[in-house]
Ligand code: ZN
Protein backbone atom coordinates (compact mmCIF):
# COMPACT_ATOMS: atom_id res chain seq x y z
CA UNK A 1 0.00 0.00 0.00
CA UNK A 2 1.17 3.50 -0.80
CA UNK A 3 1.75 5.67 2.20
CA UNK A 4 1.47 9.47 1.99
CA UNK A 5 3.61 11.39 4.43
CA UNK A 6 3.31 15.08 5.30
CA UNK A 7 6.60 16.96 5.35
CA UNK A 8 5.87 20.39 6.85
CA UNK A 9 7.76 23.26 5.19
CA UNK A 10 7.96 27.02 5.80
CA UNK A 11 5.16 28.23 8.10
CA UNK A 12 2.22 26.30 6.74
CA UNK A 13 3.11 24.31 3.59
CA UNK A 14 2.92 20.55 3.24
CA UNK A 15 5.19 18.69 0.87
CA UNK A 16 3.58 15.30 0.24
CA UNK A 17 5.87 12.28 0.04
CA UNK A 18 4.57 9.04 -1.46
CA UNK A 19 6.31 5.79 -0.62
CA UNK A 20 5.65 2.10 -0.46
CA UNK A 21 6.91 -0.49 2.02
CA UNK A 22 9.92 -2.35 0.71
CA UNK A 23 10.45 0.05 -2.22
CA UNK A 24 13.60 2.18 -2.19
CA UNK A 25 12.29 5.04 -4.34
CA UNK A 26 9.70 7.65 -3.48
CA UNK A 27 7.90 10.62 -4.99
CA UNK A 28 7.35 14.14 -3.70
CA UNK A 29 4.65 16.66 -4.56
CA UNK A 30 5.36 20.43 -4.54
CA UNK A 31 8.74 20.56 -2.81
CA UNK A 32 8.97 24.29 -2.11
CA UNK A 33 11.96 23.61 0.11
CA UNK A 34 14.56 20.86 -0.33
CA UNK A 35 15.58 20.51 3.33
CA UNK A 36 12.65 18.51 4.76
CA UNK A 37 12.80 16.19 1.74
CA UNK A 38 16.55 15.59 1.97
CA UNK A 39 16.25 14.95 5.68
CA UNK A 40 13.50 12.36 5.21
CA UNK A 41 15.15 10.60 2.29
CA UNK A 42 18.47 10.33 4.10
CA UNK A 43 16.86 9.12 7.32
CA UNK A 44 14.93 6.41 5.44
CA UNK A 45 17.58 5.60 2.83
CA UNK A 46 15.28 6.41 -0.06
CA UNK A 47 15.97 7.90 -3.47
CA UNK A 48 13.69 10.13 -5.49
CA UNK A 49 12.07 8.82 -8.67
CA UNK A 50 9.66 11.67 -9.45
CA UNK A 51 8.90 15.23 -8.44
CA UNK A 52 5.34 16.37 -9.16
CA UNK A 53 4.52 20.07 -9.33
CA UNK A 54 1.01 21.54 -9.33
CA UNK A 55 1.78 25.16 -10.23
CA UNK A 56 4.50 27.74 -10.65
CA UNK A 57 4.64 29.44 -7.24
CA UNK A 58 7.97 29.38 -5.44
CA UNK A 59 6.59 27.77 -2.29
CA UNK A 60 5.80 24.71 -4.48
CA UNK A 61 8.89 24.64 -6.71
CA UNK A 62 11.75 26.22 -4.74
CA UNK A 63 13.38 22.94 -3.69
CA UNK A 64 13.39 21.24 -7.08
CA UNK A 65 16.79 22.41 -8.32
CA UNK A 66 18.68 21.12 -5.30
CA UNK A 67 16.72 17.82 -5.21
CA UNK A 68 17.49 17.29 -8.87
CA UNK A 69 21.18 17.95 -8.17
CA UNK A 70 21.21 15.26 -5.48
CA UNK A 71 18.98 12.80 -7.32
CA UNK A 72 19.66 13.46 -11.02
CA UNK A 73 17.46 10.53 -12.10
CA UNK A 74 14.34 12.10 -10.59
CA UNK A 75 11.85 13.07 -13.28
CA UNK A 76 10.34 16.52 -12.81
CA UNK A 77 6.69 16.68 -13.90
CA UNK A 78 4.54 19.81 -13.98
CA UNK A 79 1.99 21.86 -15.89
CA UNK A 80 2.78 22.30 -19.59
CA UNK A 81 1.49 25.85 -19.74
CA UNK A 82 3.16 27.52 -16.78
CA UNK A 83 6.66 29.03 -16.86
CA UNK A 84 8.55 26.58 -14.64
CA UNK A 85 12.10 26.16 -15.91
CA UNK A 86 12.79 22.96 -13.96
CA UNK A 87 9.88 20.95 -15.44
CA UNK A 88 10.97 18.17 -17.83
CA UNK A 89 7.76 16.22 -18.37
CA UNK A 90 5.07 18.71 -19.31
CA UNK A 91 1.57 17.64 -18.34
CA UNK A 92 -1.93 18.62 -19.35
CA UNK A 93 -5.50 17.36 -19.03
CA UNK A 94 -5.79 13.75 -20.13
CA UNK A 95 -2.18 12.84 -19.36
CA UNK A 96 -1.31 10.28 -16.72
CA UNK A 97 1.76 9.83 -14.56
CA UNK A 98 2.72 6.19 -14.09
CA UNK A 99 4.54 5.69 -10.81
CA UNK A 100 5.38 2.06 -11.45
CA UNK A 101 7.35 1.34 -8.29
CA UNK A 102 4.54 2.71 -6.16
CA UNK A 103 1.98 0.87 -8.31
CA UNK A 104 0.18 4.14 -8.72
CA UNK A 105 -1.21 5.77 -11.83
CA UNK A 106 -2.17 9.41 -11.41
CA UNK A 107 -4.43 11.26 -13.82
CA UNK A 108 -3.72 14.89 -14.61
CA UNK A 109 -6.62 17.33 -14.21
CA UNK A 110 -6.50 20.92 -15.43
CA UNK A 111 -7.73 23.04 -12.52
CA UNK A 112 -6.85 26.64 -13.42
CA UNK A 113 -7.90 29.67 -11.39
CA UNK A 114 -5.36 30.15 -8.60
CA UNK A 115 -2.83 30.31 -11.44
CA UNK A 116 -3.47 30.19 -15.17
CA UNK A 117 -2.62 26.52 -15.71
CA UNK A 118 -2.63 24.87 -12.30
CA UNK A 119 -2.95 21.07 -12.48
CA UNK A 120 -3.97 18.41 -9.96
CA UNK A 121 -3.00 14.74 -9.71
CA UNK A 122 -5.71 12.19 -9.02
CA UNK A 123 -5.59 8.41 -8.62
CA UNK A 124 -6.27 5.56 -6.19
CA UNK A 125 -8.62 7.78 -4.21
CA UNK A 126 -5.92 10.43 -3.65
CA UNK A 127 -6.12 14.02 -4.90
CA UNK A 128 -3.09 16.32 -4.84
CA UNK A 129 -4.64 19.67 -5.58
CA UNK A 130 -1.95 22.21 -4.62
CA UNK A 131 -3.56 25.60 -3.94
CA UNK A 132 -6.85 24.99 -5.78
CA UNK A 133 -9.02 23.44 -3.07
CA UNK A 134 -7.98 23.78 0.58
CA UNK A 135 -9.46 22.07 3.60
CA UNK A 136 -12.37 24.38 4.39
CA UNK A 137 -11.50 26.88 1.67
CA UNK A 138 -9.79 27.45 -1.67
CA UNK A 139 -6.85 29.33 -3.14
CA UNK A 140 -6.94 32.98 -4.03
CA UNK A 141 -7.31 34.04 -7.62
CA UNK A 142 -3.86 35.21 -8.72
CA UNK A 143 -3.00 34.68 -12.39
CA UNK A 144 -6.18 32.80 -13.31
CA UNK A 145 -9.78 34.01 -13.23
CA UNK A 146 -12.71 33.65 -10.84
CA UNK A 147 -14.63 31.78 -13.51
CA UNK A 148 -11.79 29.29 -13.95
CA UNK A 149 -11.45 28.64 -10.24
CA UNK A 150 -15.19 28.25 -9.85
CA UNK A 151 -15.29 25.72 -12.69
CA UNK A 152 -12.23 23.87 -11.35
CA UNK A 153 -13.84 23.49 -7.94
CA UNK A 154 -17.06 22.26 -9.55
CA UNK A 155 -15.02 19.67 -11.32
CA UNK A 156 -13.28 18.51 -8.15
CA UNK A 157 -16.70 18.39 -6.44
CA UNK A 158 -17.68 15.69 -8.95
CA UNK A 159 -14.90 13.26 -7.95
CA UNK A 160 -15.80 10.29 -5.73
CA UNK A 161 -16.83 11.43 -2.24
CA UNK A 162 -14.33 9.21 -0.46
CA UNK A 163 -11.41 10.94 -2.25
CA UNK A 164 -8.71 12.08 0.16
CA UNK A 165 -7.88 15.74 -0.41
CA UNK A 166 -4.17 16.49 -0.05
CA UNK A 167 -3.90 20.26 -0.35
CA UNK A 168 -0.61 22.10 0.01
CA UNK A 169 -1.23 24.32 3.06
CA UNK A 170 -2.42 24.07 6.64
CA UNK A 171 -4.96 26.90 6.46
CA UNK A 172 -7.88 24.89 7.75
CA UNK A 173 -8.84 26.64 11.00
CA UNK A 174 -8.67 30.11 9.42
CA UNK A 175 -10.71 28.85 6.46
CA UNK A 176 -13.35 27.35 8.73
CA UNK A 177 -13.67 30.67 10.55
CA UNK A 178 -14.80 32.23 7.28
CA UNK A 179 -17.00 29.22 6.50
CA UNK A 180 -18.79 29.97 9.78
CA UNK A 181 -19.43 33.55 8.65
CA UNK A 182 -21.17 32.09 5.62
CA UNK A 183 -23.05 29.27 7.33
CA UNK A 184 -23.26 29.89 11.08
CA UNK A 185 -25.92 27.21 11.42
CA UNK A 186 -24.25 24.39 9.52
CA UNK A 187 -23.97 21.71 12.22
CA UNK A 188 -21.43 19.61 10.33
CA UNK A 189 -19.27 22.71 10.00
CA UNK A 190 -19.51 23.46 13.72
CA UNK A 191 -18.53 19.87 14.50
CA UNK A 192 -15.62 20.05 12.07
CA UNK A 193 -14.29 23.21 13.70
CA UNK A 194 -14.18 21.38 17.05
CA UNK A 195 -12.53 18.31 15.55
CA UNK A 196 -9.90 20.28 13.66
CA UNK A 197 -9.15 22.54 16.65
CA UNK A 198 -8.49 19.43 18.70
CA UNK A 199 -6.26 18.06 15.95
CA UNK A 200 -4.19 21.26 15.79
CA UNK A 201 -3.95 21.46 19.57
CA UNK A 202 -2.21 18.09 19.42
CA UNK A 203 0.13 19.44 16.76
CA UNK A 204 -1.31 17.21 14.04
CA UNK A 205 -2.23 18.13 10.46
CA UNK A 206 -5.90 18.56 9.55
CA UNK A 207 -5.01 17.40 6.02
CA UNK A 208 -5.93 15.19 4.24
CA UNK A 209 -9.65 15.71 4.53
CA UNK A 210 -12.24 13.86 2.51
CA UNK A 211 -14.17 15.31 -0.38
CA UNK A 212 -17.32 14.26 1.49
CA UNK A 213 -16.41 16.51 4.41
CA UNK A 214 -15.50 19.37 2.06
CA UNK A 215 -18.84 19.06 0.26
CA UNK A 216 -20.62 19.34 3.62
CA UNK A 217 -18.61 22.21 5.12
CA UNK A 218 -16.53 24.14 2.57
CA UNK A 219 -18.54 27.14 1.28
CA UNK A 220 -16.57 27.25 -1.98
CA UNK A 221 -17.93 23.79 -2.85
CA UNK A 222 -21.43 24.75 -1.71
CA UNK A 223 -22.25 27.51 -4.16
CA UNK A 224 -25.52 25.78 -5.03
CA UNK A 225 -26.79 25.61 -1.43
CA UNK A 226 -29.60 28.06 -0.59
CA UNK A 227 -28.00 29.19 2.69
CA UNK A 228 -24.68 29.90 0.95
CA UNK A 229 -26.35 31.72 -1.93
CA UNK A 230 -28.36 33.85 0.53
CA UNK A 231 -25.24 34.79 2.52
CA UNK A 232 -23.30 35.67 -0.64
CA UNK A 233 -26.19 37.77 -1.95
CA UNK A 234 -26.47 39.59 1.34
CA UNK A 235 -22.76 40.50 1.21
CA UNK A 236 -22.90 41.47 -2.46
CA UNK A 237 -26.12 43.45 -2.06
CA UNK A 238 -27.53 41.96 -5.25
CA UNK A 239 -29.08 38.82 -6.70
CA UNK A 240 -26.55 36.22 -7.83
CA UNK A 241 -27.28 33.54 -10.35
CA UNK A 242 -25.26 30.42 -10.89
CA UNK A 243 -22.19 28.88 -9.28
CA UNK A 244 -19.74 31.33 -10.82
CA UNK A 245 -21.42 34.45 -9.49
CA UNK A 246 -21.87 32.99 -6.02
CA UNK A 247 -18.26 31.81 -6.03
CA UNK A 248 -16.93 35.23 -7.03
CA UNK A 249 -18.88 36.95 -4.26
CA UNK A 250 -17.64 34.45 -1.63
CA UNK A 251 -14.03 34.74 -2.77
CA UNK A 252 -14.17 38.56 -2.80
CA UNK A 253 -15.92 38.63 0.56
CA UNK A 254 -13.16 36.55 2.12
CA UNK A 255 -10.38 38.53 0.39
CA UNK A 256 -11.73 41.90 1.42
CA UNK A 257 -13.27 41.42 4.83
CA UNK A 258 -11.84 38.26 6.40
CA UNK A 259 -8.20 37.58 5.51
ZN1 ZN B 1 0.22 29.01 -4.91
Ligand code: FE
Pocket residue numbers: 057059060131168169
Ligand atom coordinates in the same frame (compact mmCIF):
# COMPACT_ATOMS: atom_id res chain seq x y z
FE1 FE C 1 1.13 27.80 -2.05
